[in-house]
Amino acid sequence: MNAHRIAAIPGDGIGKEVLPAAQRVLDEAASRHGFALSWCELPWGCAWYAEHGTMMPPDGIDRLGETDAIFLGAVGWPGVPDHVSLWGLLIPIRRAFNQYVNLRPARLLPGLASPLRECGRFDVAIVRENTEGEYSEVGGRFATPAGDVAVQESIFTRRGCERVLRYAFDLARARGGRLVSATKSNGLVHTMPFWDEVTAEVANGHPDVEWRRMHVDALAARFITHPEDLDVVVGSNLFGDILSDVAAAVSGSLGVAPSANLDPTGENPSMFEPVHGSAPDIAGRGVANPIAQIWCGAMMLEHLGHPAAAADVLAAIERVTAEPALHTRDLGGTASTEEATSAVIAALPAR
Numbered sequence: 460m461n462a463h464r465i466a467a468i469p470g471d472g473i474g475k476e477v478l479p480a481a482q483r484v485l486d487e488a489a490s491r492h493g494f495a496l497s498w499c500e501l502p503w504g505c506a507w508y509a510e511h512g513t514m515m516p517p518d519g520i521d522r523l524g525e526t527d528a529i530f531l532g533a534v535g536w537p538g539v540p541d542h543v544s545l546w547g548l549l550i551p552i553r554r555a556f557n558q559y560v561n562l563r564p565a566r567l568l569p570g571l572a573s574p575l576r577e578c579g580r581f582d583v584a585i586v587r588e589n590t591e592g593e594y595s596e597v598g599g600r601f602a603t604p605a606g607d608v609a610v611q612e613s614i615f616t617r618r619g620c621e622r623v624l625r626y627a628f629d630l631a632r633a634r635g636g637r638l639v640s641a642t643k644s645n646g647l648v649h650t651m652p653f654w655d656e657v658t659a660e661v662a663n664g665h666p667d668v669e670w671r672r673m674h675v676d677a678l679a680a681r682f683i684t685h686p687e688d689l690d691v692v693v694g695s696n697l698f699g700d701i702l703s704d705v706a707a708a709v710s711g712s713l714g715v716a717p718s719a720n721l722d723p724t725g726e727n728p729s730m731f732e733p734v735h736g737s738a739p740d741i742a743g744r745g746v747a748n749p750i751a752q753i754w755c756g757a758m759m760l761e762h763l764g765h766p767a768a769a770a771d772v773l774a775a776i777e778r779v780t781a782e783p784a785l786h787t788r789d790l791g792g793t794a795s796t797e798e799a800t801s802a803v804i805a806a807l808p809a810r
């Protein structure tokens with residue numbers, strides 16, 4: 460049997476609850492489709508940090524490099540500053556493996572209510588640049604006679620912009636043929652005009668995609684006022700990060716929002732993790748919504764070349780969300796993580 464080697468990093472908080480839940484679903488879907496997932500369990504995160512002073516061992520990246528994909532829960536826990544946990548695990552993985560696309564689909568699943576009073580069709584794919592941009596280490600803090608100053612530089616390279624924009628335009632071509640690029644060229648006068656220029660160049664190679672640029676503030680408002688207008692939205696690291704949380708909120712809950720960190724060249728393993736964090740406020744109680752993590756798993760199966768198994772997992776998710784009795788608390792229901800997970804497994808189409 461063909462077994463894929465998958466690194467499983469539950470991380471912290473509800474990551475330790477939703478990751479094993481999703482593993483159960485994926486194992487079941489895989490066995491029905493005649494393949495297997497060989498999990499390599501890695502207990503890295505804030506507990507590891509407390510013991511070793513680092514978020515992962517020094518050979519962590521090398522070990523991950525030997526796998527076919529990385530399945531991650533969430534990292535971050537009170538007591539470890541968030542920038543330490545993020546820059547000690549997630550960001551090194553994204554950068555070492557050139558996962559330059561952060562793909563975050565969001566749609567209104569059957570049975571879920573958007574907090575928007577009027578939300579018709581909502582089905583977007585946010586493509587976020589994942590390796591450079593505003594999230595850079597260049598800068599510092601300075602004491603000046605006028606007071607303390609903090610400086611944070613953004614790095615936009617032509618190669619970095621071009622490759623993520625090309626991915627987004629290709630995706631738009633494969634979906635509804637429409638794309639919006641997030642900009643802010645009125646306020647950020649160096650990086651954003653550059654981003655816009657590269658967008659226009661890439662757009663020239665995609666005459667079949669109808670596209671426009673929008674200032675990110677107006678675009679954020681658009682998600683609320685006319686969510687049905689949007690299809691593929693591409694943005695820099697910071698803009699994509701913020702817009703995808705807005706999109707997750709529109710679709711009902713962070714608990715159903717998946718994301719994939721992709722190296723589209725296939726040279727390195729890609730990483731699949733929910734948009735949400737470790738949710739310390741509900742961790743350890745067995746009430747976290749496992750849907751986001753399970754949907755991430757479906758994206759991973761698709762990436763590993765099993766679209767039929769991925770489609771089955773998505774179909775099972777939709778059957779469960781359609782049933783209010785199976786909703787977890789974040790969706791207004793009373794189901795536990797375990798109940799929702801077992802329901803997804805039970806809803807997998809028979810093979």
Ligand code: NAI
Pocket residue numbers: 473477532533534535536537541549713714715732733734735736737738739740741746747748749751789
């Ligand atoms: P969060 O996403 O952990 O929680 C925000 C709110 O959403 C909380 O009220 C939480 O209970 C709820 N929530 C999130 N996921 C849920 C789920 N699956 N089911 C039900 N409710 C859910 O964001 P927060 O509180 O800002 O961050 C907590 C920690 O997580 C921090 O240490 C942060 O740095 C880290 N974090 C890690 C991320 C990652 O690993 N990629 C992403 C975001 C935050």
Ligand code: MG
Pocket residue numbers: 700701704
């Ligand atoms: Mg975010």
